[in-house]
Amino acid sequence: xxxxxxxxxRSLIGESVLRLEDRPxxxxxxxxxxxxxxxxxxxxxxxxxxxxxxxxRGVDLxxxxxxxxxxxxxxxxxxxxLGAIEFRMTGFDELRPHCQRVLAAERVRYVGDxxxxxxxxxxxxxxxxxxxxxxxxxxxxxxxEAWSPxxxxxxxxxxxxxxxxxxxxxxxxxxELEAAVGRHSxxxxxxxxxxxxxxxxxxxxxxxxxxxxxxxxxxxxxATIAAMLDLAPGQVVGxxxxxxxxxxxxxxxxxxxxxxxxxxxxxxxxxxxxEDRREHLLAANxxxxxxxxxxxxxxxxxxxQALDAxxxxxxxxxxxxxxxxVPNLSVALLPGPYLVPAYRVRGHIRLTNKTPAGTYRAPGRxxxxxxxxxxxxxxxxxxxxxxxxxxxxxxIPPEAMPFDRGVSTLSTPVVYDSGDxxxxxxxxxxxxxxxxxxxxxxxxxxxxxMVGLGIGMFVEKSGLGPFDDVRVRRTExxxxxxxxxxxxxxxxxxxxxxxxxxxxxxxxxGDVTVRHxxxxxxxxxxxAFASRVTVMTGVAVYLAATELAATGRPADATFNADHMTYPxxxxxxVVSVDAxxxxxxxxxxxxxxxxxxxxxxxxxEGQIIGGVAQGVGGALLELFSYDADGxxxxxxxxxxxMPTAAEQPQVEVLLSEDxxxxxxxxxxxxxxxxxxxxxxxxxxxxxDDAIGRPGAVTALPATPESVRSLIRGAVTxxxxxxxxxxxxxxxxxRTHLSICPRAPL
Amino acid sequence: xxEISPPDVAVPVVLAVNGTDYRVAAEPRKxxxxxxxxxxxxxxxxxxxxxxxxxxxxxxxxxxxxxxxLLFAVQAQGAEIxxxxxxxxADGTLHPLQEAFWRHHGLQCGFCTPGFLMLSxxxxxxxxxxxxxxxxxxxxxxxxxxxxxxxxxEAVRSVRDAAGA
Numbered sequence: 055x056x057x058x059x060x061x062x063x064r065s066l067i068g069e070s071v072l073r074l075e076d077r078p079x080x081x082x083x084x085x086x087x088x089x090x091x092x093x094x095x096x097x098x099x100x101x102x103x104x105x106x107x108x109x110x111r112g113v114d115l116x117x118x119x120x121x122x123x124x125x126x127x128x129x130x131x132x133x134x135x136l137g138a139i140e141f142r143m144t145g146f147d148e149l150r151p152h153c154q155r156v157l158a159a160e161r162v163r164y165v166g167d168x169x170x171x172x173x174x175x176x177x178x179x180x181x182x183x184x185x186x187x188x189x190x191x192x193x194x195x196x197x198x199e200a201w202s203p204x205x206x207x208x209x210x211x212x213x214x215x216x217x218x219x220x221x222x223x224x225x226x227x228x229x230e231l232e233a234a235v236g237r238h239s240x241x242x243x244x245x246x247x248x249x250x251x252x253x254x255x256x257x258x259x260x261x262x263x264x265x266x267x268x269x270x271x272x273x274x275x276x277a278t279i280a281a282m283l284d285l286a287p288g289q290v291v292g293x294x295x296x297x298x299x300x301x302x303x304x305x306x307x308x309x310x311x312x313x314x315x316x317x318x319x320x321x322x323x324x325x326x327x328x329e330d331r332r333e334h335l336l337a338a339n340x341x342x343x344x345x346x347x348x349x350x351x352x353x354x355x356x357x358x359q360a361l362d363a364x365x366x367x368x369x370x371x372x373x374x375x376x377x378x379x380v381p382n383l384s385v386a387l388l389p390g391p392y393l394v395p396a397y398r399v400r401g402h403i404r405l406t407n408k409t410p411a412g413t414y415r416a417p418g419r420x421x422x423x424x425x426x427x428x429x430x431x432x433x434x435x436x437x438x439x440x441x442x443x444x445x446x447x448x449x450i451p452p453e454a455m456p457f458d459r460g461v462s463t464l465s466t467p468v469v470y471d472s473g474d475x476x477x478x479x480x481x482x483x484x485x486x487x488x489x490x491x492x493x494x495x496x497x498x499x500x501x502x503x504m505v506g507l508g509i510g511m512f513v514e515k516s517g518l519g520p521f522d523d524v525r526v527r528r529t530e531x532x533x534x535x536x537x538x539x540x541x542x543x544x545x546x547x548x549x550x551x552x553x554x555x556x557x558x559x560x561x562x563x564g565d566v567t568v569r570h571x572x573x574x575x576x577x578x579x580x581x582a583f584a585s586r587v588t589v590m591t592g593v594a595v596y597l598a599a600t601e602l603a604a605t606g607r608p609a610d611a612t613f614n615a616d617h618m619t620y621p622x623x624x625x626x627x628v629v630s631v632d633a634x635x636x637x638x639x640x641x642x643x644x645x646x647x648x649x650x651x652x653x654x655x656x657x658x659e660g661q662i663i664g665g666v667a668q669g670v671g672g673a674l675l676e677l678f679s680y681d682a683d684g685x686x687x688x689x690x691x692x693x694x695x696m697p698t699a700a701e702q703p704q705v706e707v708l709l710s711e712d713x714x715x716x717x718x719x720x721x722x723x724x725x726x727x728x729x730x731x732x733x734x735x736x737x738x739x740x741x742d743d744a745i746g747r748p749g750a751v752t753a754l755p756a757t758p759e760s761v762r763s764l765i766r767g768a769v770t771x772x773x774x775x776x777x778x779x780x781x782x783x784x785x786x787x788r789t790h791l792s793i794c795p796r797a798p799l
Numbered sequence: 800x801x802e803i804s805p806p807d808v809a810v811p812v813v814l815a816v817n818g819t820d821y822r823v824a825a826e827p828r829k830x831x832x833x834x835x836x837x838x839x840x841x842x843x844x845x846x847x848x849x850x851x852x853x854x855x856x857x858x859x860x861x862x863x864x865x866x867x868x869l870l871f872a873v874q875a876q877g878a879e880i881x882x883x884x885x886x887x888x889a890d891g892t893l894h895p896l897q898e899a900f901w902r903h904h905g906l907q908c909g910f911c912t913p914g915f916l917m918l919s920x921x922x923x924x925x926x927x928x929x930x931x932x933x934x935x936x937x938x939x940x941x942x943x944x945x946x947x948x949x950x951x952x953e954a955v956r957s958v959r960d961a962a963g964a
């Protein structure tokens with residue numbers, strides 16, 4: 055079956071054709087970073103802090119340098135000129151002092167903080183030698199809670215629209231709660247890694263360095279590395295190969311990327327670094343870890359007239375490439391699919407002595423959806439309404455589209471482009487047989503079981519601009535070549551782009567070759583994140599192929615977009631709870647998700663089902679916990695628990711195309727994050743229902759220990775109460791807002 | 800005390816992999832996974848955790864699925880080892896499991912795929928009529944971060960059903 059289904063005269067857009075990517079991956083011919091090697095390569099090992107917080111008195115590498123096979127060993131002073139890693143997105147001046155340098159100097163801020171590197175002839179010898187490093191740290195008290203008065207408080211994001219005070223003053227009732235999502239992250243099966251290989255230039259360009267293992271944003275990373283190493287942009291060339299999962303964490307610019315590239319240039323040999331799993335869990339971006347206090351002003355009909363929220367974001371030891379992206383997304387998307395005419399939010403970014411945090415699939419939404427949907431369930435309870443009915447009464451109606459949310463994120467105003475939220479909710483409820491399902495669950499509860507149903511709704515975002523370029527040409531032998539600055543993280547983008555191109559040109563999609571992640575093939579590129587590729591690259595290839603079809607000549611096209619598209623969804627979960635152990639089993643999981651138009655429904659469903667697995671992990675299992683000294687307790691897959699086939703439920707997907715995006719000619723919205731978004735919300739509600747305690751689950755993950763205590767304890771588990779924001783801080787807030795215009799918020 | 804070779808001095812190792820004998824020099828401390836990848840050039844076997852949980856490095860040793868990250872290469876001498884490179888026919892015809900993973904969209908990034916293919920091959924060869932629940936339980940030996948397992952389970956089930964038909 056070397057030739058997948060195809061070549062028929064029917065629309066390829068909307069066909070669940072098989073993937074172009076699969077054959078090499080199935081026969082063991084993948085080229086992941088660790089599979090690339092060169093005969094004279096060296097291996098780099100990072101020496102990391104084993105103290106959460108302390109003064110770095112010195113790093114003695116004397117014994118390391120004398121060890122067998124060692125070529126070089128450096129601490130901060132040798133690489134001080136490389137500087138700190140800047141923001142890729144959502145940067146603020148207030149956060150800049152907290153950017154991470156490539157090696158820690160003077161102070162270590164989390165367990166895993168890089169303090170030295172060792173470069174040796176093979177990986178075993180590099181690891182042996184690294185153990186001889188003596189790192190002299192004078193320990194300091196670690197800060198482990200975002201709301202701790204000792205936490206560094208660089209920035210609070212603030213937004214307000216509508217008359218919040220008046221809404222609360224006139225409210226029929228006020229419903230409030232506290233809720234928190236624990237620290238977890240993407241954790242792809244392939245760890246991070248990089249191989250930098252110096253190559254002779256052509257005289258004009260000067261010498262170059264090729265980077266294998268680059269991912270997600272190859273153009274950005276190569277240009278940034280070049281700038282930090284005082285090279286011309288074209289001297290650092292990205293050679294993206296197979297990428298073993300993205301999910302936000304992979305492909306951001308990390309200290310190791312600079313260290314490996316610098317070492318290769320300095321030593322004049324290829325240098326390879328392949329992270330081990332423990333390092334990955336200690337040093338790659340964590341995520342989530344937001345704690346909220348929210349209240350709603352509700353009228354007599356159960357309609358929320360105002361939402362007032364405050365949250366703390368535990369950023370860890372440094373601010374990395376994402377800047378304020380995650381809390382910024384929380385601020386913008388907390389109100390979700392509901393009208394909420396008045397809205398006020400304060401999001402505090404706080405530094406602690408944990409691993410620095412960044413994005414993870416549905417960043418800021420998994421958290422804010424959990425909190426908002428917990429609040430809607432609480433409103434339902436307070437008003438004596440059914441959870442589905444309270445949502446119906448609050449949803450933005452289709453006639454209000456496009457709906458300006460009155461807030462911006464990622465430098466774009468949040469304007470929901472299209473959607474019929476109520477219709478999607480009814481489809482979900484019809485599918486599960488809402489009324490009869492609730493009755494049958496009630497019967498099972500009456501018979502002594504702990505079983506329950508929960509639902510959660512949300513608006514996602516996708517198709518982040520500002521641009522994508524594509525070049526299309528016919529090749530000898532009847533093929534078509536597409537060159538793009540987008541990237542593959544394993545999501546199947548080659549197939550989707552080939553489908554759109556082949557549809558326009560009337561060829562077999564198997565004849566289309568998609569080249570991506572090679573920075574010397576195309577001048578600029580935005581990469582793959584934020585569910586953007588199918589929308590941005592897909593439309594760019596549609597435009598380029600249309601021009602090629604008309605002119606017969608190779609065509610370049612750019613798709614520009616200054617607004618995102620907004621897919622939306624509803625989840626339903628049925629869980630059973632073991633009364634003795636507190637263990638939660640997800641019996642049934644349903645996702646209704648509107649993607650505007652599905653290019654390949656099989657791949658969309660694959661994204662959603664896989665996304666649910668990660669959402670279930672965040673809801674029930676995955677947690678980066680720390681002891682009182684700031685020592686991380688989840689440093690292997692024995693302690694960091696990801697769902698296996700035994701925990702993961704069968705997922706039913708209702709893929710919907712009710713609301714094509716009016717913002718692009720194909721009506722596309724992205725499918726990457728809707729499977730994850732509402733898992734915490736739906737599962738928490740289902741646990742409440744199962745144990746018969748509305749509002750009981752206020753913290754994720756709902757581990758057996760915490761659920762057991764909810765079942766047995768008379769008092770709902772409470773979060774440590776964050777301190778009130780002091781008046782002095784309020785003055786700072788105003789200063790921040792005057793420095794930073796509305797746009798970044 | 801018995802004389803033993805130091806762990807970091809290479810010794811001759813012979814591995815029978817996919818029907819071919821590989822004669823390499825490897826340190827006794829070098830894992831089977833590393834020797835397969837670096838000395839035999841068989842990079843289809845992947846390393847996801849190096850502590851025996853994720854199963855990306857699963858190979859068959861005398862028909863049994865094993866974690867090649869938890870074995871030293873010297874321990875695998877004398878055994879018949881099969882890796883993902885040996886699944887398809889020499890003419891490129893895919894193994895039924897490879898074809899089923901493709902048709903059922905049982906892979907996304909593909910990093911865990913070789914491990915799941917070898918695990919599934921070992922399970923179906925030893926228990927061709929394995930029940931649905933036990934199959935899911937067996938497949939819970941390995942981790943996948945992309946697919947949510949559903950399409951992997953469906954793919955393996957389809958191969959079991961086709962063989963039994």
